[in-house]
Amino acid sequence: MSGAKTPLIKCPICKKDVPFDGPNMPFCSDRCRIIDLGNWASEKYVISSPATDGELEKESGEIE
């Protein structure tokens, strides 16, 4: 059992130890945060490719 130190978390991008109260939490640096943002952006881009738009229109047409 060690004393009360600042807890460490792992940077989700590079797996470095990051102090829990770090300025770029939960990332070790601004760079890793931007990389993560880029990951999210590209995921959203894939999700928002509208294959469902056509399906929705078809369904509402059938209801009428």
Ligand SMILES: [Zn+2]
């Ligand atoms: Zn990092």
